[in-house]
């Protein structure tokens with residue numbers, strides 16, 4: 226895993242945020258890393274439960290390759306705090 230990450234031009238400390246080089250300060254890059262790792266990690270489809278088939282169509286719009294469901298989620302993560310509490314409002318099939 227670590228080797229793969231390094232091969233992809235990423236760094237140990239800030240991961241995918243390594244592309245920003247030395248800019249923006251380490252604290253900010255670490256925050257960006259947390260977001261990006263979440264965004265690129267396999268996510269579970271809330272409809273069929275399949276993990277790894279969830280793709281972001283555009284900002285806040287997610288789809289599942291397995292069952293074809295499309296729903297509105299977060300910009301960088303398929304579920305937001307709001308959709309946990311109001312799944313029927315935020316999630317549309």
Ligand SMILES: [Zn+2]
Pocket residue numbers: 270271272273274275289290291292293294
């Ligand atoms: Zn699905």
